[in-house]
Amino acid sequence: MALGITASAPGKLLLFGEHAVVYGSPCIVSAVNQRLFVTVTLNGENVFHLSAPDLGLTAYSKNIDTLGGKGLPTGVRFIEVLYKRFLATHPQIRGIDVVTKSDFSSSFGFGSSSAATVAFAKALFTAYNIPVDKRRLFEICYQTVLEVQGVGSGFDVASAIWGGTLYYVSPGKVIEPLVTGNLPLVVGYTGVKADTPTLVRQVAEHRRRQPKIIQGLFSQITTIATRAREALLVGDFKTVGFLMNENQLLLNELGVSSAKLDLLNKKAVEAGAWGAKLSGAGGGDCMIAVSPMYKNDPRQSKTERRKIEKEIDCYGELMKVDLGAEGVRLEEDAKNNN
Numbered sequence: 199m200a201l202g203i204t205a206s207a208p209g210k211l212l213l214f215g216e217h218a219v220v221y222g223s224p225c226i227v228s229a230v231n232q233r234l235f236v237t238v239t240l241n242g243e244n245v246f247h248l249s250a251p252d253l254g255l256t257a258y259s260k261n262i263d264t265l266g267g268k269g270l271p272t273g274v275r276f277i278e279v280l281y282k283r284f285l286a287t288h289p290q291i292r293g294i295d296v297v298t299k300s301d302f303s304s305s306f307g308f309g310s311s312s313a314a315t316v317a318f319a320k321a322l323f324t325a326y327n328i329p330v331d332k333r334r335l336f337e338i339c340y341q342t343v344l345e346v347q348g349v350g351s352g353f354d355v356a357s358a359i360w361g362g363t364l365y366y367v368s369p370g371k372v373i374e375p376l377v378t379g380n381l382p383l384v385v386g387y388t389g390v391k392a393d394t395p396t397l398v399r400q401v402a403e404h405r406r407r408q409p410k411i412i413q414g415l416f417s418q419i420t421t422i423a424t425r426a427r428e429a430l431l432v433g434d435f436k437t438v439g440f441l442m443n444e445n446q447l448l449l450n451e452l453g454v455s456s457a458k459l460d461l462l463n464k465k466a467v468e469a470g471a472w473g474a475k476l477s478g479a480g481g482g483d484c485m486i487a488v489s490p491m492y493k494n495d496p497r498q499s500k501t502e503r504r505k506i507e508k509e510i511d512c513y514g515e516l517m518k519v520d521l522g523a524e525g526v527r528l529e530e531d532a533k534n535n536n
């Protein structure tokens with residue numbers, strides 16, 4: 199029996215620059231320590247089988263000559279479209295069985311689609327024994343996301359591949375890993391799933407109607423992301439927090455925040471956070487807050503953090519995640535078999 203190859207990729211949280219990144223501004227993204235796992239097994243038939251319960255699908259099969267047609271279930275589109283693209287440049291006669299499993303819900307806005315696409319691509323190339331580097335992975339995954347979703351800057355794909363914390367300019371023009379040490383962030387979930395493509399289109403419509411105003415907001419976001427990069431590199435988290443507050447004000451002006459996000463941000467700051475903002479497209483998903491970090495007083499830092507966590511837990515859902523996680527990787531079974 200053929201052995202499966204398993205790869206995993208992390209979810210992500212945007213720290214700075216959402217929406218503006220779609221129009222060429224930089225953003226800063228960090229990978230979270232919750233992962234999406236994909237196992238690919240060559241099945242010896244001309245068939246593509248997929249089971250992705252966490253993406254809303256339990257059993258799906260297709261002949262590999264008919265991949266990528268219209269009307270695919272959303273959960274499988276990224277994987278099926280990528281496989282079709284792969285077969286166009288690496289024709290195969292044997293199909294695959296694909297099984298996915300996730301540490302996190304696709305509702306959080308951690309980027310389950312991009313993590314699934316990246317983990318699948320890594321497992322797929324490895325299963326067929328075809329070498330692939332990070333740049334090639336990025337190209338095929340980002341093209342797939344664009345084909346399926348129509349919009350997107352690709353920052354989530356880069357984060358799933360490189361991991362850590364990245365300074366990113368679309369479309370992969372700059373992918374700079376930032377060495378930041380531990381990020382003292384508290385993460386809260388609003389309980390509402392954001393509809394990213396709709397929000398991106400909404401901002402595009404604002405920009406079409408009021409180009410000067412929206413471009414002005416994007417320029418300010420560029421300045422913030424640039425300053426945040428410097429502050430993160432020297433571990434100046436007070437400035438990071440201040441810049442998050444500034445970025446949030448601009449996101450409010452863009453019209454993508456929500457009452458729940460605003461409430462969680464306010465509660466975090468009232469509880470002592472150095473700054474807070476929404477993370478991602480807005481409308482829901484998660485917010486992040488900078489917990490005070492006193493280099494010479496770790497106990498005080500911990501006490502302050504607890505206060506913020508308690509407040510977030512009271513008004514939303516506290517997410518226990520660490521940032522700066524490792525990018526896509528083969529899991530042990532796959533490493534041993536290669």
Ligand code: MEV
Binds near residue numbers: 479
């Ligand atoms: C969504 O998580 C972030 C956006 O900037 C869209 C994108 O960059 O693809 C709104």
